[in-house]
Amino acid sequence: MSQTLGQRAESYALEFLKRQGLRLIARNFRCRYGEIDLILKDQNTLVFAEVRCRTPSRFGGAAESVDLRKQSRLVLAASVYLARYPSDLPVRFDVLALTPCAQGFTLEWIQDAFRADR
Numbered sequence: 001m002s003q004t005l006g007q008r009a010e011s012y013a014l015e016f017l018k019r020q021g022l023r024l025i026a027r028n029f030r031c032r033y034g035e036i037d038l039i040l041k042d043q044n045t046l047v048f049a050e051v052r053c054r055t056p057s058r059f060g061g062a063a064e065s066v067d068l069r070k071q072s073r074l075v076l077a078a079s080v081y082l083a084r085y086p087s088d089l090p091v092r093f094d095v096l097a098l099t100p101c102a103q104g105f106t107l108e109w110i111q112d113a114f115r116a117d118r
Contacts, residue, residue, distance in 0.1 A: 048093050
């Protein structure tokens with residue numbers, strides 16, 4: 001059975017982040033507010049990463065699809081995660097925007113894409 005485009009994109013993003021030195025803590029954390037694709041540790045920072053894959057279109061790419069509503073849901077889901085698994089580490093929200101191409105994907109990594117205090 002083949003993986004969906006989204007699953008392939010998420011696996012590609014995870015391997016990319018591992019090569020950058022991040023360590024996977026959890027994948028596809030689900031709660032009533034939604035899902036966090038990847039939770040990783042980047043040195044002494046806890047990273048909540050949203051992976052978005054979109055084909056190019058005039059309606060905006062993958063990064064633009066993480067709008068204020070999606071950001072709010074990610075922040076709420078992160079607060080549930082932190083309530084279950086308390087941590088003293090600073091938190092960062094990253095977005096990995098992938099676009100399919102002949103070689104697999106092009107990837108844009110937006111570190112600290114938005115803040116929880118908005």
